[in-house]
Amino acid sequence: MPASLLPDVRIPAVSIYESVFGGLSADELGAVAIIDGVSGAETTFGQLRGQIDALAGALAARGVILGEIIGLLCPNVPVFATAFHGILRAGGVVTTINSLYTAEEIERQLKDSGASWLFTVSPFLATAEAAAAGAGIPPDHVVVLDGAEGHPSLRELLGAGEQPPELSFDPATQIAVLPYSSGTTGRPKGVMLTHTNLVANVAQGIGAIGVERGERVLAVLPFFHIYGLTVLLNYALTLRAVLVTMPRFDLPEFLRITSEHRCNWLFIAPPIAVALAKHPIVDNYDLSSVKVVFSGAAPLAGALAEAVAQRLGCTVAQGYGMTEASPATHVIPNARPDIDRASVGLALPNTESRIVDPETGIDVAVPDAGPSLPGELLVRGPQVMAGYLGNAEATAETLDADGWLHTGDLATVDADGIYRIVDRLKELIKYKGYQVAPAVLEAVLLEHPGIADAAVIGVSDEDGQEIPRAYVVLQPGASLGEEEVVGFVAGRVAPHEKVRQVRFLAAIPKSSAGKILRRELREHP
Structure with missing residues (x-):
C-alpha cells in the first residue's frame, strides 16, 4: 500500500527560516522559545530571531555567500539554535558534526564537505582547532560561540550590528544541511538535505506527532543528529513549544531537569527507555508532568515501551526514519492509542511506502489479516534527500531512478497500514541510536600489526540493544586478547564507535567476490 493513510498536508515553498520564524506574531515574540535546562536561563522567540538576524548579517559582511559550507560542532545549548x-x-549550508568525534574524524568531515568555517564552543576548542588546521580553516574562521582568545565570538558577531542579507533561492534545490550518514553501509557520506526537505518533514509531523503550542519539550537528543535537529529544534520551535536543552545525557540530571522544568514530552532513544523502566533512582523524582515519551533512532521493544508507560503513567510511542529522509517517515500518531507500541506506526502524510522482496524487487502482498511477509522498506516523499555529496554511485545504490529511498531495513505491513521493523538488511549498527559503520571499525582494526583480518557486526546485549562485535583473525605468531583489541580501537574512534565484544576466528567468512558474509558471522556465539 504505497500511499499513507494519513491525509496529505501542505508543504510551504519557503526557506527553513521563513517556515520557523516568518510567521511570528506580536504575542509570540515575548513567549519563551528555549530554556537552558542546566542554568534555567530563558530565551524568547523575539530574542532568538533577533540573534539569528544579527548573526546572518555579520556572516554576510564577512563574506559568507549562498551555498557556503560551515561546520557546527556544538552540544545542546541555546546558542546552537542561534548558530x-x-x-x-546568511545563505550558508550547515554540516552538523558529532560532538563525540575525534579531531581526525572532524577533520575528515570538514575536508569532505568543503567547509570554510567552523563554529564551536570553548570546551571543544582544542579538538576543533586541530581539525580546522588540518582542514585548512584559518583561526579567524573558527568561531568560538562562548569566546576564546584569537577567534571570533558570538558576542562579537552579534554586536557588529549588520543587517541580514537579501537572498533569493529555490528552497526545493538549495541545500540547507549536510549531516553525515553511513546510509546502508560504508563510511559516512554527506547527506544533502534541502530547505524543502526539512520544511516538509516538520509539516508532516505537526499533526501526526502531536506536540502542542506551549508544551515543554526536553531536548537531550543531540541537535547534530538529524532526529534532534528536525524533530526537536525545528519542529518544536515551529509549533511555538518550549525547548528545554540538555548538553549531554546524565540520568540524575535528565530526571532533575524533567521534574523541575515540568517537561511534557521526552524525545529519547531506546537506551534512555531502559533507564526509565529499570533504574531505581527514577522513583525519587516527580515526573507527573510527562505526557508522552517518544522514542526513535533505533527500534524500541514493545515490552520496554509498556514498562515505561506503566512506570511513568504516560503514553509511549515511537517513530522510524533515517538521515536520508530528514529523518521521519513513519510514526505512531499521538491520537492513535490503539496502535501496537512495538510497531513504527503509519507512514507520515505525503509519504509513500513499499515492502519489496530484496531478491526479486517485487512488492510483497498485503494480507487481509495479520502482517505481510517481511521485505525491504522503500519510501518516497518530499523529505527524501537530494543525494550524497560528491558520490553518485552511493546515491544510485540508495535512491533509485523513481525516487524510492531504499532503507536497508526489513519490515512488514498490515491491512491497517501499520509498519513494523523486523530486521536489518544493511550493515549499519545502531549503538544507542548512533550510527556505527562496520567498515570504519574494520579499517581501524586492520591498522593493528597483529591483526590479519577483521569483520564487525551488530549483536544484541542483555537489554536487547545493538552493540558492535568484532571478529578478528590474528597474524601468525601474534598474541592478542579481547581487552587489547578493544583498547586499540577505543583510542582511535569516538566513544559510541568502540568495539564492545571481540571473537577470534581462524578466518572471516567471505563470498567468492570477497564480500564479508555477515549472516554467517551471526551464527558464531
Missing part, C-alpha cells in the same frame, strides 16, 4: 539558523539565514 544553526543564523548560518542558514
Whole structure:
C-alpha cells in the first residue's frame, strides 16, 4: 500500500527560516522559545530571531555567500539554535558534526564537505582547532560561540550590528544541511538535505506527532543528529513549544531537569527507555508532568515501551526514519492509542511506502489479516534527500531512478497500514541510536600489526540493544586478547564507535567476490 493513510498536508515553498520564524506574531515574540535546562536561563522567540538576524548579517559582511559550507560542532545549548539558523539565514549550508568525534574524524568531515568555517564552543576548542588546521580553516574562521582568545565570538558577531542579507533561492534545490550518514553501509557520506526537505518533514509531523503550542519539550537528543535537529529544534520551535536543552545525557540530571522544568514530552532513544523502566533512582523524582515519551533512532521493544508507560503513567510511542529522509517517515500518531507500541506506526502524510522482496524487487502482498511477509522498506516523499555529496554511485545504490529511498531495513505491513521493523538488511549498527559503520571499525582494526583480518557486526546485549562485535583473525605468531583489541580501537574512534565484544576466528567468512558474509558471522556465539 504505497500511499499513507494519513491525509496529505501542505508543504510551504519557503526557506527553513521563513517556515520557523516568518510567521511570528506580536504575542509570540515575548513567549519563551528555549530554556537552558542546566542554568534555567530563558530565551524568547523575539530574542532568538533577533540573534539569528544579527548573526546572518555579520556572516554576510564577512563574506559568507549562498551555498557556503560551515561546520557546527556544538552540544545542546541555546546558542546552537542561534548558530544553526543564523548560518542558514546568511545563505550558508550547515554540516552538523558529532560532538563525540575525534579531531581526525572532524577533520575528515570538514575536508569532505568543503567547509570554510567552523563554529564551536570553548570546551571543544582544542579538538576543533586541530581539525580546522588540518582542514585548512584559518583561526579567524573558527568561531568560538562562548569566546576564546584569537577567534571570533558570538558576542562579537552579534554586536557588529549588520543587517541580514537579501537572498533569493529555490528552497526545493538549495541545500540547507549536510549531516553525515553511513546510509546502508560504508563510511559516512554527506547527506544533502534541502530547505524543502526539512520544511516538509516538520509539516508532516505537526499533526501526526502531536506536540502542542506551549508544551515543554526536553531536548537531550543531540541537535547534530538529524532526529534532534528536525524533530526537536525545528519542529518544536515551529509549533511555538518550549525547548528545554540538555548538553549531554546524565540520568540524575535528565530526571532533575524533567521534574523541575515540568517537561511534557521526552524525545529519547531506546537506551534512555531502559533507564526509565529499570533504574531505581527514577522513583525519587516527580515526573507527573510527562505526557508522552517518544522514542526513535533505533527500534524500541514493545515490552520496554509498556514498562515505561506503566512506570511513568504516560503514553509511549515511537517513530522510524533515517538521515536520508530528514529523518521521519513513519510514526505512531499521538491520537492513535490503539496502535501496537512495538510497531513504527503509519507512514507520515505525503509519504509513500513499499515492502519489496530484496531478491526479486517485487512488492510483497498485503494480507487481509495479520502482517505481510517481511521485505525491504522503500519510501518516497518530499523529505527524501537530494543525494550524497560528491558520490553518485552511493546515491544510485540508495535512491533509485523513481525516487524510492531504499532503507536497508526489513519490515512488514498490515491491512491497517501499520509498519513494523523486523530486521536489518544493511550493515549499519545502531549503538544507542548512533550510527556505527562496520567498515570504519574494520579499517581501524586492520591498522593493528597483529591483526590479519577483521569483520564487525551488530549483536544484541542483555537489554536487547545493538552493540558492535568484532571478529578478528590474528597474524601468525601474534598474541592478542579481547581487552587489547578493544583498547586499540577505543583510542582511535569516538566513544559510541568502540568495539564492545571481540571473537577470534581462524578466518572471516567471505563470498567468492570477497564480500564479508555477515549472516554467517551471526551464527558464531
